[in-house]
Amino acid sequence: MTRKKRHHHAAGPRSPKAETLPPPSSQPPVSSQPPASMDRDASERLIHAEGADVPQFPVRRRPPRRPHVERDGTSQTPPERGRNSKDTGRPPAPPPGDVPADLPSDPNVAARIRELEERLDRMISTHARDRGDDDSSTAMAPVPTRPPPSASSLPPAPPEPDGVFDTARELLSTDFYLRKWGRLGLRSRSEEVDEFGYDPEYERKVLPFFEFLYAKYFRVEAQGAHQIPAEGRCLLVANHSGTVPFDGIMLRLAVRKEHTQHRGVRWLAEDGIFHFPFLGSFTNRVGAVRACQENAERLLDHGALVAVFPEGIKGIGKLFRERYKLQRFGRGGFVKLCLRTRTPVVPVAIVGGEETNPMLSRVEYLTRAVGIPYLPVTPTFPLLGPVGLLPAPTKWKIFFGQPLDLEGYGAEAADDEILVGRLTERVRSEIQGMLDRALRERRSVWFG
Amino acid sequence: MPRPPRTLAQAGPAVPSSLGAVGRRPLVVAVTGAAGFLGSNLIGSLEEDERIGRIVGIDSGTATTAGRKTRSYDVDLTQPAAEGRVAEILAAERVDVIAHLAFLPTPTHATAWAHELESVGTMHVCVAARHAQVRKVVMWSLTWLYGARPSNPNFLTEKHPLRGPTSEPYFADKLEAEEQARRLTQRSPGTVVTILRTAPILGPTVQNALTRYLSRKLVPTMMGYDPLVQFVHEVDAIAALHLAVLRDVPGTFNIVGDGVLPLSTVIKLAGRIAVPVPHPLAETLTAIGWVAQLVEAPPSFLRYLRFLCVADGQRAKDSLGFSPAYTSREALLDFVNAQRLRDVKLLTETAA
Structure with a gap:
């Protein structure tokens, strides 16, 4: 706001757009074309994402694996893509790991690596079939590049110090439980009701x-x-x-x-x-x-x-x-x-x-004061209490x-x-x- | 769904007719309550419209969005001499349209002052408009004035009588203001009087009693009641005011977003915890809290947490050509988005 105030006091013509700029991180309430469309997209995204109250654990995003450039310059993307489509996202059997940038110049070594990767692909696919995996949420995640503990000869991937702590922090925050509470409250309710409130x-x-x-x-x-x-x-x-x-x-x-x-x-x-x-x-x-x-x-x-x-x-x-x-x-x-x-x-x-509920009599005395038109008297009702209304x-x-x-x-x-x-x-x-x-x-x- | 700029662009064909009455010069629009949320954003919106020649801001403060076209006058509508001053300004600036937006969006403890501003202030504006022969008066109002009642139809049309709680100064003053506007239509039939009753406004920047209610961590609700509610996005509310300034459509219009939501869903989408309170207890607690200035609204607002008060926006679509860009749900989600940032202090409050 102070920024806008300064604009206001400054003399000379300004672009009208500048006047209506909202605070940086919020959407503009004034209806100018581009921001409005951004608004719209943003809200639509939000609806589609529907992450409004889903408790979200931090998703670990690892850098995608570098394509392995061979000596002759051709990249190995096709097997890479094939693997991604089949990939389950689980930590697979010992991968050859991130191939260091200084790739061995020996073509024999390169061929061996390729062979190893193909074996790995097969292992992953059989593994996936065995587990009957349907974990679609992580299916698109890139292959983890962290080397297994056994592959100590390979250089270690960049460490992820905050992975566990993120989860812990999330679990310890009240916000997580508030969202959880919200989810529980809505578990039997539709996201949208019709205009007369039918759910x-x-x-x-x-x-x-x-x-x-x-x-x-x-x-x-x-x-x-x-x-x-x-x-x-x-x-x-x-x-x-x-x-x-x-x-x-x-x-x-x-x-x-x-x-x-x-x-x-x-x-x-x-x-x-x-x-x-x-x-x-x-x-x-x-x-x-x-x-x-x-x-x-x-x-x-x-x-x-x-x-x-x-x-x-x-x-x-x-x-x-x-x-x-x-x-x-x-x-x-x-x-x-x-x-x-x-x-x-x-x-x-x-x-x-x-x-x-055979009604024998209606008692209308003083019932209006409570807000009901009459008190029904059935063979069971006032006698047995609310059970009598069954x-x-x-x-x-x-x-x-x-x-x-x-x-x-x-x-x-x-x-x-x-x-x-x-x-x-x-x-x-x-x-x-x-x-x-x-x-x-x-x-x-x-x-x- | 068309976006607000498109609806404004559609307003094009209507403009020649509205300009025909005053010749070919661009419109001169006066905005009362120019420093308020609606006022400043309407000025920002009008500044960008080439069909608007000049904007006259009338308020005790200055609109932060005031630009090249805007001339601001420091007028306090609660002063007894305000009508003369406003009439002078309107005549001197040759104002065609007044957008009367000098209303309080939140209930206040200063009820005497609020009465002077809203009820008497509207009288001042109407008298001045008549005196200066202003062609059109556009006034902001609320669908809340229909009152929340169990006997309301699910969608209240403009024909429905206003049965809001008259014992509450917040509503009584606004009801009186509408009465003043109606009296103006009777006294000077040539003046176009357009009243826009907006649903509760939500959005990323607006602040009112509703946004404060939804900003609490624990949101009180009435035990056993789950009324359907509707909202209008702030962009839509301002677009509707802009449309009403451009088009000559006398009458009253409900400005609402499409769709309704149960209150429980609203609170859960906002990520808050609903605390059901039996309503007789809630009335007592709210009455105490209001006196102690701990709650944002007096107990008469609790009726809106129990019963229906949803308006039908069909007339505004048909006659005014207004179509909301946001549904009630989208307006809420847009507010929730910004509110999340506010919760973690990534977004600081603006005084809009």
Whole structure:
């Protein structure tokens, strides 16, 4: 900065570039062409290197071996290159070592050296094959030139006094452990999440648990997954179920398993859960998105498969005696959304989810003060503490209905409240019909 | 992805229309807060642009980047007579565009002074701009003003109401400043008022509350919360201001980098240790720390560590023609690069 100040006080015209020079080792914030491109390259390099938090031991770089110039001036590079490609980077069997600069003038000696080198090449390659070596990180490293202890007759290579100490210093520094810590913290997390916070790596980590719930615990059966289009935007509309809603994640698994294209469902979750610690960030990472028009529209614009539970919080808060009686479908927001974005609607009925935590009563007294809408009372919940919230192992069935095409109405139909209301009711009665049919056919809550 | 100079070069076709209003002479741009980070870098950027005839720096200090084109005036916007002085300067220099950047990037304990500078200072600038019939006012603002709330959509558009914590002077003053700018649009419809709401700025040289937060060895986070965050690179922020100076596009624009990152990933990419603190405890500790001047921000900033406040930059791409050269992640990595050098004292702090 003082340097720049001096520039400023100096009289006379200066090149504008000089004014905007940043501190030497940092990138310029002002946008002039060459530095900006350097910036860009630098950051790209950094991304590709991804060395951001990899603990890096000092890589020992030895000077590449000098090509052996023969008497007649031809160099021995071809065997040299051949060796490098085969080389494993491990300290090989006793090499002839660095050939001293004063090469023996005798052609016999030169031939002998060549022969020795060829033997060495063979030894290295067999050695590499035996070890099944795949150490690619050091494969490109030049052949070590340090002479083995036995080759005492040869002049010693330049010593490397700090090799071990570098490692020791690295291990003793707090920075190493800080980076290690960072790596550990990110071990189950993706490098990048999508714009709604879905983390594939994290989902992969928790998937066994969900798979267990899906296959063993709830024994989910899905029917009619072929109704979902193979690509393009689509809205799944389902009944919301259970005091602790597992329906979003089960629906996601069902579509991934049963659909021919294994599409990933993004489901919209009530914003209530985003108030809570752990719950909000967890559901967000495994694919839920906060339910609001803006988010749904953005997802559908990207051609996503979106699931909504238009009953919302009322659906989760259904008492046991109200089970499978669909509540009001919001204000028809999902129909407006589909009309505006020309999205087909697939009605979905989820049977079994509404018996997992049979809610006997809702306590709303003083719960708002804590930030929750009500306290559910199930046969087990406040009685057994948090364990009481474990879902009962009911048999689940998921039915996908005929897609409802709203294309014919046009985008302006979204402003027609009467039509929106009628279409909402149509979807609702369709799902209610599917639910009723499934309930009639069901013989047992536990075995389906 | 186009780089900032290219986007500036693309601004070419827009210039004749903006110059048409004032004839053929090159633009005269006044920059308030010229000695600040944004001000000095914008001046540096404008100095290199041949479409800019003269730059008028208005601040109590001098921009370190001031060159041949720049004339600096020593004006303290917190003084009661500042509006008259600024109006005189604007009229005398025949200023076409004011870039109003006299805002504090970091919260301060001197809240009364900050109020005079940001809220009242913006009023002074708007009054002076109206008086001197300046054609355009470009103002810097923050996407943080939308407020971090669990009920926010994942991407806030410019239509979204500003629901930042008004109890916090840092946000209240900036909200008032935006209100002043809006009032200017109503009072003098001929004036183009462009407000650029930037995401938190990161980069190798910028310093603000966020860079201080990420410079700690132990970074406090709110236990159980991991909001998505976004950044904009300093180069992009300055390029956007430069674009807004050249182009006549009234309205408000979110200036953000592409992509979002979870806060936990941000801290780990920065090579720091996250220390999860239960949020009620954190609020108390931060309140004490703020009074004791041990932390960089008052407790109302903790909401941004819990809830979403991510803006949608589509409008700036469509109308302003601004496309960020750095994604949020690249901006962060660029900052981390420089921060590493600072950590080992290879790079000394600059007062930019």
